[in-house]
Amino acid sequence: xxxxVIYVSxxxxxxxxxxxxxxxxxxxxxxxxxxxxxTLYINGLALLVMFGILLSSRLFFEAALLIALFxxxxxxxxxxxxxxxxxxx
Numbered sequence: 001x002x003x004x005v006i007y008v009s010x011x012x013x014x015x016x017x018x019x020x021x022x023x024x025x026x027x028x029x030x031x032x033x034x035x036x037x038x039t040l041y042i043n044g045l046a047l048l049v050m051f052g053i054l055l056s057s058r059l060f061f062e063a064a065l066l067i068a069l070f071x072x073x074x075x076x077x078x079x080x081x082x083x084x085x086x087x088x089x
Contacts, residue, residue, distance in 0.1 A: 006054050013047045034078050041071035 027033040052060025
């Protein structure tokens with residue numbers, strides 16, 4: 001039962017991942033593209049965690065933690081660049 005739920009939720013997150021990638025490519029503005037990139041890595045993170053649950057491996061959770069850290073940092077840097085025009089002073 002749990003395996004079926006994981007497969008269905010992985011399918012839903014895969015569809016969401018493809019829609020976010022479409023928004024990243026076709027976003028009308030830079031802000032929309034940054035939000036799409038942020039949502040893209042969060043959906044990829046959720047997909048990785050569910051794959052780790054399916055395989056009962058702790059390695060996927062450590063990788064998900066690193067992806068979350070780098071994704072948050074990149075979102076902050078891109079927003080700072082967009083608002084000010086410079087990356088780090």
